Amino acid sequence: MSAPAAIRIRSVSKHYGALRALHELSLDVMPGEFFGLLGPNGAGKTTLISVMAGLARPTSGSIEIMGHDVGSDYRRARRQLGVVPQELVFDPFFTVRELLRIQSGYFGLARNDAWIDEILGHLDLLPKADANMRALSGGMKRRVLVAQALVHRPPVIVLDEPTAGVDVELRHGLWQFIRKLNRDGHTIVLTTHYLEEAQALCGRIAMLKNGRIVALDSTKALLRRFATHSLRLRLSNPDVGVALGGVAEDEGGWLVFGFDAMADVETLLRRLREAGAGVEEMTLGEPELEQVFMELMQHA
Amino acid sequence: MREHGASGWVGFRTLLYKEIWRFWKVSFQTVGAPVLNALLFLLIFSHVLDRHVTVYGDIAYTTFLVPGLVMMSLLQNAFANSSSSLIQSKITGNIIFVLLPPISHREFYAAYVVASVVRGLFVGLGVWLVSLPFIDLPMVRPLWVLVFAVLGGAILGSMGVIAGIWAEKFDQLSAFQNFLIMPLTMLSGVFYSIHSLPPLWQDVSHVNPFFFMIDGFRYGFFGQSDVSPWLSLGVVSVCFMLLAAVTLAMLVRGYKLRG
Ligand SMILES: Nc1ncnc2c1ncn2[C@@H]1O[C@H](COP(=O)(O)OP(=O)(O)OP(=O)(O)O)[C@@H](O)[C@H]1O
Ligand SMILES: [Mg+2]
Numbered sequence: 056m057s058a059p060a061a062i063r064i065r066s067v068s069k070h071y072g073a074l075r076a077l078h079e080l081s082l083d084v085m086p087g088e089f090f091g092l093l094g095p096n097g098a099g100k101t102t103l104i105s106v107m108a109g110l111a112r113p114t115s116g117s118i119e120i121m122g123h124d125v126g127s128d129y130r131r132a133r134r135q136l137g138v139v140p141q142e143l144v145f146d147p148f149f150t151v152r153e154l155l156r157i158q159s160g161y162f163g164l165a166r167n168d169a170w171i172d173e174i175l176g177h178l179d180l181l182p183k184a185d186a187n188m189r190a191l192s193g194g195m196k197r198r199v200l201v202a203q204a205l206v207h208r209p210p211v212i213v214l215d216e217p218t219a220g221v222d223v224e225l226r227h228g229l230w231q232f233i234r235k236l237n238r239d240g241h242t243i244v245l246t247t248h249y250l251e252e253a254q255a256l257c258g259r260i261a262m263l264k265n266g267r268i269v270a271l272d273s274t275k276a277l278l279r280r281f282a283t284h285s286l287r288l289r290l291s292n293p294d295v296g297v298a299l300g301g302v303a304e305d306e307g308g309w310l311v312f313g314f315d316a317m318a319d320v321e322t323l324l325r326r327l328r329e330a331g332a333g334v335e336e337m338t339l340g341e342p343e344l345e346q347v348f349m350e351l352m353q354h355a
Numbered sequence: 356m357r358e359h360g361a362s363g364w365v366g367f368r369t370l371l372y373k374e375i376w377r378f379w380k381v382s383f384q385t386v387g388a389p390v391l392n393a394l395l396f397l398l399i400f401s402h403v404l405d406r407h408v409t410v411y412g413d414i415a416y417t418t419f420l421v422p423g424l425v426m427m428s429l430l431q432n433a434f435a436n437s438s439s440s441l442i443q444s445k446i447t448g449n450i451i452f453v454l455l456p457p458i459s460h461r462e463f464y465a466a467y468v469v470a471s472v473v474r475g476l477f478v479g480l481g482v483w484l485v486s487l488p489f490i491d492l493p494m495v496r497p498l499w500v501l502v503f504a505v506l507g508g509a510i511l512g513s514m515g516v517i518a519g520i521w522a523e524k525f526d527q528l529s530a531f532q533n534f535l536i537m538p539l540t541m542l543s544g545v546f547y548s549i550h551s552l553p554p555l556w557q558d559v560s561h562v563n564p565f566f567f568m569i570d571g572f573r574y575g576f577f578g579q580s581d582v583s584p585w586l587s588l589g590v591v592s593v594c595f596m597l598l599a600a601v602t603l604a605m606l607v608r609g610y611k612l613r614g
Contacts, residue, residue, distance in 0.1 A: 071614075110454055111614040130457035138455055144448035148377050160369025161456035203452065 059122040061086045061211050061242040062107065067116030069102050069266075076102040078266040080116070084244060084259075086210070089237045091257030091274070092246045095352060098263040100246045101141050104215050108138045120211055134162065137209035139200050141216050141246075145188040151175070151199055152184045155206055162207035174202045177232050179225070194221045201229070205236075212236060213244040218252060230256060254278075254344040262351050270351050274344070281347040283313040285340035286320055288327075295332035299323065311340075367462035370453060374470030378436055385474060389432050390481035393424045397486055400546070411548065411579045418490050422500075422573045423545035425482045429504060430568070433475035433511040434518070434536055437467040441519025442528050445612075454613065460606040464516065464599070471512025472505055479504055493576060499584055500575030506591045507568040511536070513598040520611050539565045549581050564594045 062084040069077040077099045084090045092100050105111040107118055109125050109132070118125045123132035146154060152171065159167035175181045178198045183191060191199065201217060214233070218226045234256065237243045247253055253260060253274075260277060262270040270277060287309050290296045297303065301310030314320055327334065378385040401417035411419070444450035453463065486492065494500060514536070522528040543565035549557050560566045561582075571587030574580035580587070606612070 105614070108455055109613060110451060112609060130459065133455060133457040136455075138451075140448075140451055142448050144451060146444075146449045146452065147447070148380055157369055157373050158452060158456070160372070161366050161453065161458055163365045163457070165365045207456075 059119070060084060061088070061121055062244065063119040063122075064103075064107075065117050067103070067106060067118060068114045069099075069106055069111065070114045075266050077106070077113070080266065080268060082261060082268065082271070084211075084242060086121075086242050087237070087240060089234075089243045089256055089258045090245070091253040091260040092244055092263065093250070093253055093260060093348065094246075094263035099266040100263055101215055102266075103263070104138065104213050104244075104246070107213065108136060109133060134207065135210050137204035137207065137212045139204045139212075139214040139217050141219075143193060143196050143200070143220075145191075145196055145199065147187070147189045150185050150187050151180060151191070151202075154188065154199065155202055158203045159206045164207060167206060170208065171202075171206065174205050177235075178202055179228065194225055197221055198225070198229070201232075210240070211242045211244070215246050216248065217245070218247060218249060226252075250344040250348055260344075262348065264352060270347075277347050278342045278344065281350050283315055283346070284317060284320075284342055286312045286314065286323070287338045287340065288312065288334055289336040290327070291333040291335060292331065295327065295330045299326055299330075366456060366458045367466055370458060370462065370466035371469050374436070374440060374466060375473055377440060378470070378474050382477075385432070385436070386477050386481055389428050389478045390485055393428045393482040394485050396424055397421065397489065401489070411577065414577060415490070418492055419548070419573075419577075420546065421483070421486045421490060421492050422576045423569055424486075425479045426504070426507060426569045426572045427540055427545045428482045429475040429479035430507050430511045430540060430565070431536070432478040433471040433508040434515040434532070436471040436474040437512050437515030438519040438522070438528055438531075439515075440467070440470075441516065442522055442525065445519070445523070446525075450612070460603055464513075464602055464606055467516050468509050468512040468599075471515055472508035475508035475511065476504060495578040496575045498575070500572060502588070503568055503572035503575065503591065506588075506595055507572065510564070510568070510591065510595050510598055513595070513602050516602050517598070517605065520605055523611075539563055542566075543569050544581070545569055564590060567591050567594075 060083040062082070064080060064082040067077055067080045068075065080099075080103065092103065094100055102111065106113045107120065107125060109129055112126070120132040121135040123135065125132040149157065152175075155171045155174070156167070159171065172181070175184055178201060180195065180198055180202065183195060188196065188199065197217065197220060201214070204212060204214075217233075218229060221229060230252070233243060233245070245253065245257060257274055259273050260270070261268050272280070287304075288296060288301070289307070289309055293301075293303070293308060293310060296310040299312075301312050303310055312323060324334070397417065397420065400420055441450070444453070483492075518528055518531040522531060542560065543563050544560060549560045549566065552560065567582070567587040567590040570580045570582055571584045571591060574584040574587070
């Protein structure tokens, strides 16, 4: 038998009345993976996370976290899982440190101060440790949500848009921290609408639309399969370029050429030379996940 | 199962502690205000009625009234504690922080109910204490007083959990309070002995579980009551067990908490 998946999702459906928020969805996330869950608004990402966390019950299907069924073995399953919710929720009665102590207690940890201080440090929250939740800015509240999800050192961490509303500097801080957690062996599942973020962080990606998976592959393979390299050129004789398939940009006299493989660039440059069109300036565009996303969402 | 030194009781203890802490942080409103309310009742009723009415032969009306007021305040605040905590958490969304951890259904139920009992006891104790300078109130059977205080608080705490889970808005919660809890309390003999009622109303009172809570509670003070304290204890215990079973079944099913 192979090692159990960190998250094992089998034929999960979730219906809200006539609406099929999730439809016969199956997915395995392996231990140690950095996994991205992408999709447009309403695709079913949060619903899937809620079902994993036991916040919602699937209409049918089953889910295991580190081999524990979230229904029949819910106590063990929940101990393995840390969830950063999408909504900015907080308990206005308590300070940051009080909340983290309480959250530790809920997970059965009576003394957890050393680890709480460590998390607060990583998330730049130490100066606010004794501030009431009400007195924090939105981005700080979001970081407290991250801290709350980590108090019990869960092997599997699910973050539902953790960087929404977080400023650039902190976003990078958060990335580093999540990367470190991943290096330390935690399995990470991330949802985000910032595709460059997913591209930079995630090793594997599932794209959801209308409650179904429309693509599931390593980030590299997805980029290779769907995205094109692009070459931007400024030519001494643009007409030759247009004849060879270049698309003119609105400004600056640039032409854009798309390629499925880098080898085709050779061919193009040779043909341009033969036609007597000199290359004045050139930039090379990397494939972007955004292209893949747009492609998939339009055609799936 | 123990992991990272985690132990099962800590979850329950933490939730209980948090629920108590929550009302204690605003004890001026959650304990002080109801005690003041009861004190006003006491002053007004005693001024109006004391010289005219006696109960159980020779007990002055005010003396008779105080245990009823203590119990009424206790019950109302036990209900308020669990119901308001749950509905606030649901509306603000922070209920997820108690739904994500591995807290069992029983621990969850017990924590909310015990916290309700504690708030009820604080308020009841407060009302009793402020009444002491005004009246000479006996307490013949303290154990009965305690047993009915705890059971009454647990019953209303459970009703609060049910109402807090069921209600989606604050006005649904106040409907529950105004159309169920208040009438049952008011018609239970807080302000009178049911022997002073016409026979029909006496019969009606006997199907009201609140009557047995208050009658048994009063027995602890005076050693006299409208019905046998053992009967009251039986009714109240059965009532509590039924409510506990209903509440636990709701939690196991995830009714309205886990969509
Ligand atoms: N409690 C609910 N009752 C009814 N419908 C719901 C409920 N929760 C979610 N839905 C519906 O299920 C679908 C999926 O919603 P979900 O929140 O999972 O989307 P999402 O992928 O997280 O979107 P976003 O990127 O906007 O967060 C939506 O059509 C939504 O309206
Ligand atoms: Mg969402």
